[in-house]
Amino acid sequence: MPSHPNYSNQGNKFAPAKTSLREAGDLYGQKEFHIYQNAIEKMRAHDDQLPSLPIITLEIRKATSNPNVNLNHLSSLIAKDPSLTAILMKHASSVFYRTADKPKNLQDVIKRLGMGAIESLTLSHSIKSLFVLRNHQLKALYKQAWQRQTLKACMSYHLAKTLHFPNPEDAIVASLLSEVGTLALLSSLQDYAAPAAPTYKILCQHYSKHLGAILLAKWGVSPVFVDVLRKTGAWTLDTGRLLQLVDVINLGLFHTIHYLQPQNDLIPLQEIAAFKKLNPQYAMIKQQKLLIIEENISHILQLQKNFE
Template identity: 30%
Template structure:
């Protein structure tokens, strides 16, 4: 399988893609599961008898998540007139559902881990790009749509979650580690197939699987109102600094939303938000 990799060639290789899929299956590599704090937060939101104090109790048992929640709550994403310095204030200002979604977003960093130095770096870059897309998706949803900006943030963060098992498998393939361009292409090619299965296993709304399915296609277009796929596609294009598809066609999602991809959206405030999400 690894003999198919030659230097930095990135020509699509269906045989190599299938070999990766087989290796994931044969090694019994489990698809990523949500961290415990995220699962508990979602259960509280789904329980009509739960209260804000129940959610605060869950958060308080994970000091790292609690600290990052306070950081994000005071970032340009959610900053209000008064500085937030405790969990009760966060839940009161943002609401239980928004806080629950943020817990999922922030705890997702735990999924992006690896053992070897090369793969750690690749996974770190994968996470950094995901947080950039998430912050941009939140910004675009707020400015250009009536969609839920918190949902857009989470969709942006998880758009490439299917790449995680591909990168994990690469730890066992030295030649693949030495060809990061090939590995990145494999991630791009396979993450929609695997990512949809992951968010379905998490029992997330269908929207997340739809975003994962469509966001790799910069030429994606559809009839009707803007959707989360449009938002995440625009966020990906902005994060990559591109304004047209690889075959030089307009990015229809940007036209639908009225987003100008020619100019950068990333100012000091958005950069601060990206850093807060990245942890």
Template identity: 30%
Template sequence: MTDNQSSSSLLELLRHYSPFDNIDDKLLQMLAMGIEVKTASQGFTLFSSGDYDADEFYLLNGTINLVANDGRENTINSEDPNTRFPIARLRPRMYTAKAATDIRYFVVSASVLDELQRSTRSSNSNVMVQEMQQKAGEDGHSLVYEFEQELKTGRFVLPSLPEVAFRIRELIDNPECSMNDLAKLVNTDPAIAAKLVKVANSVMYRGVSHCDNTQDAISRLGLITTKQLVTSFAVLALFNSNSHTFKDHMHQLWRKSVEVACYSYVLAKQLPRFNEEEALLAGLIHSIGEIVVLTYAERFYDLSTDANRLNMAASSLRGKLGDMVLTKWDFNEELITVARESHDWMRNDGNIAEDGSDFDYCDLVQIAILYTLQGTEQPPSLPEMTTIPAFQKLAKRQLTSEQTTAIVQEAEQQIEELRSIFN
């Protein structure tokens, strides 16, 4: 239903919403001609999960529930200052948006909004430039600032693990979980089932007999290893992009993560109290925040013409994003730390336990990262291997850099087999 609104009051209303607060009166008047304020009753659906609709929605009054495919909900209330931005812009839609109360809202074409945002970002307006420099730093990289605003306002939807992976993890955590029930659930995802059988028959886990089915594979691997491997396979499925522009970048990120995971695995096997499958998963998720950066760049803004800005956004935000993603997925704190701090090379510098007992999965992943980069052209910001606290902690555990190198070299066959599994 359309809400009658005078032209002057509509202009005043639009000034309270982004990006309309950064454009001149003449352009705003032109845009206002195509905007209508609407009302809807409780229960009305604005958009559904999976939609590729062409509109963006702004909430004026009332409350909206955003319901994800896995049943998780977010609530948006018009009194929240975050509603000055459009609601959940990611495509395909990751939420179904329903009115929890009677609402007032207005709609803007997504293409019009994107063009407006591009034009305001490239505007020579001193006010615009000064605002962005104050909020994004003297280098004026407004895209990074805008991305951070997306995160703070909840408009950017974090990726979710496939539903079957969540269900498998929950079933394994159930004390009454049976091998038969678990095998049936795993078999609902043929790709994961096939990979579990392949792993169970690999040199690393091979027993006397050949595993011919999922239940045999789970019996050999055990519940904990199965849980970690299923999660690893599900994480790898997120390294995907439909954008031609970012496809190569995402593929490089996937290859790097697999390499780090492989090295983390073989190193963990030599360290007491470390679980190699947990280390494998830690290696895979260490740059999970970059997946979000690439997804954001692909769906929202044209970063394809400036690789430096894209790389800067990835470096600046991957830790924060990784923390958010793994917290949402209910991962343990050690893995969250890996995603948040694995690129902070000097973490814990000057505060290392004498016995190396503070050596954790994040330290392990940092060492694995450096080994994957050996023989390649390394970025100038990368430290010398033996200077980082992670290696100093490892040395206190009586494992020198020379011994670590020997472990990696002797495990080349295992690393190659892991590569083939994840490929």
């Protein structure tokens, strides 16, 4: 099984300490490590054990893709899920969408957010609810992973909106989907004690991206999101002359790591391929962070609360 860098667990206050090659070799020889490996391999080999998207999510995705969708029909679909309704209301009332009047009902929310945001936020909501964990220790790891991922998603969304991407909400979905394999990995271990930190990190390095790719194929998401999953964390990868969605996600990941673990071993921001594509007015830096992030961090953190 090829090893992939575990960018979902690097450089944050919840991350395990670095694992050296010698330490990794020691882990591979432990019985405990192979027990975890076998559990993950079993899930990987039987993708029917991996969750499918809820029917309500599929119905909403279908409705939002219809240019002639009836707002009453879409509102009635969303209303079937009270927690989704609450999340959409929060987003429509957030600082990024705030206007003089707060939305009074779901139709107001739909009009304010737009179809793209409704679809993206519905999918994001579904991701969190797909993996039900019984193990208390794994629940704690899951919560930490989700908090980290949603911060990255909100960092990426702010960047996409500031950089005038046509559908900035795609950055939320792309960011979360790029690390959904970590959530699947934790789900596969729920019949066991939570792995020690070094073991957890090595397991993620081996399996998280691969499990994520299987899930994205099962869900039939856009190839664009699959490409983001594959390239997330590849700081210096050349993705072409123009700024791509994966570039935005990598900048979001970089700033998430800096926020959660100021002491880190990241490469300089100036060396990241995505940074080199920024127009000068967006490329101003303060202490290895973009000013467009640093000056708006309170708004970004406020947006993240909508995903709790």
